[in-house]
Amino acid sequence: MEILQFHFSGEKPVRQKAHAGVVGSGNLEILLEPAEAGQAEVVVTTSLDGNGEIWRCVLQRFFEENPVCVKLEINDFGATPGVVSLRLMQVLELAEEGSEAE
Amino acid sequence: MTEFLEAVLNPGDTVILEGDNQKQASFLSAALEACDTEKVHDLHMVIPSVSRPEHLNIFENGVASLLDFSYAGSQSMRIAHMLEDQTLRVGAIHTYVELYARLFVDLIPDVCLVAADEADAEGNLYTGPNTEEAPTLVEATAFKNGIVIAQVNKIRDKVSRVDIPGDWVDFIVEAPEPYEIKPLFTRDPRNITELQILMAMMCIKGIYAKHGVQSLNHGIGFNAAAIELLLPTYGEQLGLKGKICSHWALNPHPTLIPAIESGWVKSVTAFGGELGMDQYIRQRPDIFATGADGSLRSNRTLTQLAGLYGIDLFIGSTLQLDEYANSSAVTNGRLSGFGGAPNMGNNPGGRRHSTKAWQDMRRGDDELGMGRKLVVQVVETYGAGVTPVFVEKLDAVEIGKTAHLPNAPVMIYGDDVTHVVTEQGIAYLYMTDDKEKRRKALPAIAGVTPFGRQISRAEVEALRREGIVAYSQDLGIRVTDAKRSLLAAQNMEQLVEWSGGLYHPPVQFKSW
DSSP states (O other): OEEEEEEEEOOBOOSSOEEEEOSSTTOEEEEEEEOOTTEEEEEEEESSOSOHHHHHHHHHHHHHHOOBOEEEEEEESSOOHHHHHHHHHHHHHHHHHOSOOO | OHHHHHHHOOTTOEEEEOBOSSEEOHHHHHHHHTSOTTTSOOEEEEEEEOOSHHHHHHHHTTSEEEEEEEEOSTTHHHHHHHHHTTSSEEEEEOBHHHHHHHTTTTOOOSEEEEEEEEEOTTOOEEOGGGOTTHHHHHHHHHTTTOEEEEEEEEEOSSOSSOSBOGGGOOEEEEOSSOOEEOOTTOOOGGGOOHHHHHHHHHHIIIIIIHHTOOEEEEOSSHHHHHHHHHIIIIIHHTTOBTTBOOEEEOOOOGGGHHHHHTTOOSEEEOSSOOTTOHHHHHTOTTTBOBOTTSSBOOOHHHHHHIIIIIOSEEEEEOSEEOTTOOEEOOOTTOOOBOBTHHHHSSOOTTOOOOSHHHHHTOOSOOTTOOOOOEEEEEOOSEETTTEESBOSSOHHHHHHHHTTOSSOOOSBOGGGOOEEEOSSEEEEGGGOOSHHHHHHHTGGGSTTSTTGGGSOHHHHHHHHHHTSEEETTTTTOOGGGOOGGGSSOSSHHHHHHHTTTOOOOOGGGOOO
């Protein structure tokens, strides 16, 4: 198990808290909370060690495309980068719209 | 039976053994394995699908020495090893249509060993839903003075229908056990992921609807199953019924049942049968080709021809793609061969379709310009175990060399690929007019793979503006809609329900 922390610069606020994904092998869950202006902070707890560079890359791309001020808590159980990106997009859609995803 | 084969076979004979995708002449292959190598040796085997252990055992014990084949799914690891240590010599690894065609040109058989459901005293054969390529294999032999031997499940006074005429057949034998058959094309919807659903939504909206694709083939796999199960839900929401996916060249996928029952499908021509689909197909002669006995008539040769020349779109998945979209499923020492994907996943240059999809692929204003078949590859950027699907060089290149193959075992050549879909988006490769532009479009959908990191954000934005690349948001797809509840059936039980209780899943797919 590995814990990774990342900081990015945020610009836009989000409406509300959101949760996406599930706890399970090959999957992950993401908890999103609105953060203070200018801040984006991510804490990843992952069951697969040694993939820090891929995590940085996935998250950097996400925040380049969506510079939102959020605090993300990610609990990963060996999800592929594709699944991580999907969950990030889902949690953001929920934070900006309403209703929880499964 | 072995004694009989020893009497009939001469050393060095070219022998077709019916190993098909689904059906195996398992009694005859076991008898062949037991032949005395003093009497029978160095056979040149033609086995379309190398599926059973004895298909390779005969090369270890010396009964056979040379092999021409097309596919080797379940024996892919062993065949790679045997080629490497030269226990086995290969004439060629063919695509299906290539192999069948060569049987009439320069791979002319001396003996043909096939399997059927029933025979009568005249030798007429009934192959039920699992005709597959048997008529082609028999024809190639019978009309060149070869010997045709059929194992049958049952000898009857009158066969249920004649699939292969008796005067093409020399010997029949009632086997003690029915021939082996496997459900190769059954996908349990339970295992379809949200990522596959997202990619299926992109395919439906960004490719099928965009180009009005009416005739198509779906490869084996969960990506295709997801598309089939989204037609009655997502496709319906988009108002696409009747506008896409009406005509199919397809093994009878159980996951197509909801689309058939919702009135999406007008016709399915089948390569082979699928275990458990028999009763359902009998009730839908309006969709499937059926005989006077009521059961499916499949034909792999003709359906491969339909896949090559008749349809407008092929969609498949792969394990590796290189920077020019060449693809291969050959990895980690597995040499699975080609089967039919390369027949369907290529653009036959002599075609001249008038359909919208075909015409949509036209580029430039050349008066003699042509359309193209749509060849789509769907991949996740990373496979299991954080392995990137996009690679600099296909493993197939090295494995081909190690196995002494004259051609690198590429599945689909990049030049034929018109669209690549990942969870990030679609690359409309047909719009790229040169190799360099093509090489730029792929990294834009390659996610965070090392290949995908080569492209700058500005370059991606330019490609999105030109319409060469589209992300899910560009297509107006909400990722939160990519849920399992969007599937018309989420498990096998629901497929059975859709079929009105007529689909009978094989036992390994039953959990209730």
